[in-house]
Every structure is written in C-alpha cells, then in structure tokens.
Amino acid sequence: xxxxxxxxxxxxxxxxxxxxxxxxxxxxxxxxxxxxxxxxxxxxxxxxxxxxxxxxxxxxxxxxxxxxxxxxxxxxxxxxxxxxxxxxxxxxxxxxxxxxxxxxxxxxxxxxxxxxxxxxxxxxxxxxxxxxxxxxxxxxxxxxxxxxxxxxxxxxxxxxxxxxxxxxxxxxxxxxxxxxxxxxxxxxxxxxxxxxxxxxxxxxxxxxxxxxxxxxxxxxxxxxxxxxxxxxxxxxxxxxxxxxxxxxxxxxxxxxxxxxxxxxxxxxxxxxxxxxxxxxxxxxxx
Amino acid sequence: xxxxxxxxxxxxxxxxxxxxxxxxxxxxxxxxxxxxxxxxxxxxxxxxxxxxxxxxxxxxxxxxxxxxxxxxxxxxxxxxxxxxxxxxxxxxxxxxxxxxxxxxxxxxxxxxxxxxxxxxxxxxxxxxxxxxxxxxxxxxxxxxxxxxxxxxxxxxxxxxxxxxxxx
Ligand SMILES: Cc1cc2nc3c(=O)[nH]c(=O)nc-3n(C[C@H](O)[C@H](O)[C@H](O)COP(=O)(O)OP(=O)(O)OC[C@H]3O[C@@H](n4cnc5c(N)ncnc54)[C@H](O)[C@@H]3O)c2cc1C
Ligand code: FES
Ligand code: FES
Numbered sequence: 001x002x003x004x005x006x007x008x009x010x011x012x013x014x015x016x017x018x019x020x021x022x023x024x025x026x027x028x029x030x031x032x033x034x035x036x037x038x039x040x041x042x043x044x045x046x047x048x049x050x051x052x053x054x055x056x057x058x059x060x061x062x063x064x065x066x067x068x069x070x071x072x073x074x075x076x077x078x079x080x081x082x083x084x085x086x087x088x089x090x091x092x093x094x095x096x097x098x099x100x101x102x103x104x105x106x107x108x109x110x111x112x113x114x115x116x117x118x119x120x121x122x123x124x125x126x127x128x129x130x131x132x133x134x135x136x137x138x139x140x141x142x143x144x145x146x147x148x149x150x151x152x153x154x155x156x157x158x159x160x161x162x163x164x165x166x167x168x169x170x171x172x173x174x175x176x177x178x179x180x181x182x183x184x185x186x187x188x189x190x191x192x193x194x195x196x197x198x199x200x201x202x203x204x205x206x207x208x209x210x211x212x213x214x215x216x217x218x219x220x221x222x223x224x225x226x227x228x229x230x231x232x233x234x235x236x237x238x239x240x241x242x243x244x245x246x247x248x249x250x251x252x253x254x255x256x257x258x259x260x261x262x263x264x265x266x267x268x269x270x271x272x273x274x275x276x277x278x279x280x281x282x283x284x285x286x
Numbered sequence: 287x288x289x290x291x292x293x294x295x296x297x298x299x300x301x302x303x304x305x306x307x308x309x310x311x312x313x314x315x316x317x318x319x320x321x322x323x324x325x326x327x328x329x330x331x332x333x334x335x336x337x338x339x340x341x342x343x344x345x346x347x348x349x350x351x352x353x354x355x356x357x358x359x360x361x362x363x364x365x366x367x368x369x370x371x372x373x374x375x376x377x378x379x380x381x382x383x384x385x386x387x388x389x390x391x392x393x394x395x396x397x398x399x400x401x402x403x404x405x406x407x408x409x410x411x412x413x414x415x416x417x418x419x420x421x422x423x424x425x426x427x428x429x430x431x432x433x434x435x436x437x438x439x440x441x442x443x444x445x446x447x448x449x450x451x452x453x
Pocket of ligand 1: 028101160
C-alpha cells in the first residue's frame with residue numbers, strides 16, 4: 001500500500017522543529033522512518049504533517065559528559081553500535097545491537113525513534129530501564145526530564161505528548177565492576193524479540209547487590225522485575241537461587257501470545273533466560 | 287497535488303524533479319527515473335529487495351520518501367556495472383549461482399557492496415550477518431554466501447594490482 005498524503009516539513013534546527021510541532025496538530029516526527037514508514041505504508045499511521053528531523057545535525061551525537069553518556073535524537077543505531085564510548089562504558093548496549101534489526105535498518109533508524117515507537121518486543125526499552133537512563137522531552141519553550149521507567153505507558157504509547165520531542169537520552173555510566181547479561185529468543189536473529197531478558201548487577205563480598213532486571217516481549221511494555229530484584233539482593237549467587245527466583249518471577253507475568261508464539265511459550269522462555277542472564281552478569285561482575 | 291523540488295545524484299547522473307511528499311523513494315526510482323532494477327517486495331522493510339546505496343550506505347528505498355533523498359547520492363543496481371562490464375560482485379554472483387529468479391539480487395548486491403567496502407576479508411559469519419536482512423526464496427542462501435566470499439577475493443586482487451600499478 002501507499003502512504004496517505006501529508007505536508008512535509010524539513011526544519012534545519014531544533015528550534016524550528018519544536019515550533020512546527022507546537023503549531024501543527026496531527027504532526028509526526030520522522031527520524032529514521034524505520035517504524036513510522038511501514039505504519040504509513042499500511043495506513044495505520046496517517047499524519048497530516050510530517051516533520052523530518054534528519055537535518056538537525058546538532059542532535060547527531062554520542063557524548064561523554066562526566067559520569068553519564070548523552071545520546072542525541074539523531075544518533076543512528078549503527079553509530080551507537082560502533083561507538084567505542086558505548087563499548088567501553090555500556091557493553092550491554094553494544095552487545096544487544098547484534099540482535100536488533102539489520103544493517104540497512106540500523107543505518108537509518110535512531111535509538112530515540114526506537115524508544116518513542118515503544119514496541120513491547122523491542123530490546124532497548126528494557127535496556128534503558130536497567131541502565132536507569134533519563135529522557136529529555138522538549139516542547140516549544142520548555143523541557144522536562146522523564147526517568148526511563150516512567151516513559152513507557154502501553155503498546156506503542158509513551159508519555160511523550162503530541163507537541164513534544166525526545167531530544168536526548170542521558171545514561172549514567174554503571175559503576176566499575178558492574179556485570180551485565182543479555183539473552184534473546186526471536187524467530188530469526190534481527191527480528192523483534194519473542195522474549196529478551198537483560199540484567200545489570202554487582203557482587204559485593206560474595207553477595208549480589210544492585211540487581212536490575214528487565215524483560216521485553218512479556219507484557220504490553222518492557223518491564224523491570226522489582227520483586228525478583230529485591231529477592232536476590234544480598235544473596236550469595238548460585239544457580240539454585242537464580243532458578244527459584246525465575247520461577248517465581250514468571251508466575252507474576254501475563255505475556256500476550258500471538259499467532260507465532262503462545263503466551264505459555266513466552267513464559268517458558270523468560271523462565272529459561274532469566275537464570276542465564278543472572279549467571280552471565282555474575283560471571284562478568286568483579 | 288502539492289509537490290516539492292528535489293535534486294539528487296543517481297548512478298553518477300544529476301536529476302531534478304518535483305515530487306509529492308508521499309512518494310516512496312522506491313517508487314520514485316522505478317517510476318520517475320525508470321530504473322526498475324530496484325525491486326519492491328513487501329513495502330514494509332522486511333524483505334530487503336529494495337535495498338540501495340545512499341551515500342555508500344545500504345538503505346531500504348521503501349522506508350524513505352523521495353523528498354528525503356534531496357541532496358543525496360544514490361547507487362542502484364543499474365549503477366554497479368560499467369557499460370557492459372559487470373561489477374566484480376555481480377560477476378561473482380553469476381559464477382557462483384548466487385541467483386535464481388533474481389528478485390532478491392539487487393538488494394543482496396547492495397548489502398554485499400556495503401559489507402565489502404567496510405571489510406575486505408569477511409568471515410562467513412560476517413557475510414551471513416550482512417545479508418540477514420535480505421530474504422531469498424530461491425537459492426537457500428549458500429550460493430549467495432559463496433558469491434560474496436568470491437567477490438571479496440576478486441576485489442582484493444583488483445585492489446592489490448591497483449596498488450602495485452600506482453607504486
Ligand atoms: C526489518 C526490521 C527489523 C527490525 N527489527 C527490530 C528489532 O529487532 N528490535 C527493535 O527494537 N527494533 C527493530 N526494528 C525497528 C527499528 O529499531 C526502528 O529504527 C526504530 O523502532 C524506530 O526508529 P526510527 O528512528 O526509525 O523512528 P521513526 O520510524 O522515524 O519513528 C518512530 C516513531 O517515533 C516517533 N519519533 C521518532 N523520533 C522521535 C523523537 N525524537 N521524539 C518524539 N517522537 C519521535 C515518530 O513520530 C514515530 O511515531 C526493525 C525495523 C525493521 C524495518
Ligand atoms: S520492499 Fe523494501 S524491504 Fe521489502
Ligand atoms: S534468487 Fe529468487 S529470491 Fe533470491
């Protein structure tokens with residue numbers, strides 16, 4: 001199918017983009033277009049105005065800023081995947097990109113666009129939640145900071161309002177010695193996850209500390225698992241403990257099945273993947 | 287219908303056109319530029335048949351609007367060969383039976399081209415990864431992987447002889 005007609009706007013700077021967003025109702029931002037254009041081709045999305053942010057080179061950056069890394073709205077998946085800064089401080093992100101889409105899609109798609117699209121089977125919404133990132137939303141004349149765990153409200157739905165734009169993602173660098181784990185099962189590598197599980201943790205004096213775990217694909221949004229995190233904190237890591245915790249955590253999940261993968265199978269996947277990411281993160285922690 | 291003026295370079299030739307904003311880049315290439323080598327399979331980013339090179343990078347032409355290519359330099363499959371001479375990657379596809387019906391081939395060639403411009407000696411694993419976003423319903427992929435491995439070898443030989451001629 002072909003997209004419905006729209007008015008095309010191509011601002012050259014952020015201020016113009018924000019005033020366009022503020023003036024036009026029924027306007028969509030187009031970043032990489034890798035999620036929006038398929039929706040428009042199916043006419044699931046029919047915005048009257050399209051605001052193309054691809055000329056806002058001021059937002060194309062990945063920077064170190066003291067104890068955090070900042071990523072601008074135009075930073076492409078591929079640039080983040082290849083970034084040495086990210087590999088050094090957040091190998092979880094670099095590793096996860098091996099599982100996200102394909103080269104041609106990563107060449108265009110942006111991390112911020114990926115987050116705004118808020119697909120429940122998308123990996124990065126889980127990852128920015130364990131990294132406890134902050135999202136900067138700007139509108140004409142003001143801006144606000146939203147913690148990652150409050151950003152996602154439903155399938156394809158976030159707290160980003162119609163006249164707002166996600167301009168920057170701020171990710172605190174995990175403390176030295178933090179271990180990480182990532183596991184995913186999907187139909188084919190590069191497809192959206194049937195289930196993806198991510199984890200960050202530290203081991204202090206032989207005990208688990210600051211355990212953070214999130215899953216994608218197992219609910220309407222990517223979720224942290226606070227009960228499991230609390231249950232594991234202060235414990236000595238062992239596969240028994242991880243497996244028990246996984247079984248309990250899965251009982252509380254209500255995944256939604258689809259034509260290709262049933263809810264029960266998703267639950268089984270999460271139960272199997274949780275101990276693996278916890279063990280991997282423990283092994284990487286120092 | 288409102289249109290937007292664009293200028294772009296395709297296969298080394300400059301073009302200017304007035305396009306309705308909703309026109310997909312894939313349709314612009316096929317219909318307005320009459321370059322039907324760029325194939326359209328799914329129009330939602332999944333099959334990879336429409337993959338072309340934009341400023342040297344592989345992109346899905348069905349996931350861009352033509353207006354967004356204003357100022358860009360594109361290479362489609364028609365721009366790979368020189369006159370009647372196949373590009374070494376195309377030649378390798380021909381030698382290694384890297385195509386049957388040919389529907390996926392333009393996209394496969396673009397993906398292979400990007401890979402080999404960044405990595406002159408890829409492993410089979412890297413080749414698989416590079417074409418993982420391109421579906422082929424005929425070959426079973428193995429011959430495509432052989433073709434890209436052979437193409438890499440051909441290109442290394444060409445580069446080595448160019449280097450010795452310039453020395
Ligand atoms: C074949 C294929 C496979 C894929 N596989 C995966 C996968 O495995 N995992 C995965 O996570 N994703 C996958 N994707 C999706 C991909 O990651 C997209 O790039 C991403 O979801 C959207 O980013 P974008 O920059 O292309 O955003 P766009 O498509 O331009 O926009 C997406 C949405 O976000 C809005 N938006 C964009 N930027 C902003 C902003 N700065 N502020 C406010 N709103 C904004 C748009 O209005 C739109 O509603 C795949 C896509 C394809 C085509
Ligand atoms: S036609 Fe573009 S990816 Fe299938
Ligand atoms: S050769 Fe027929 S689809 Fe690949």
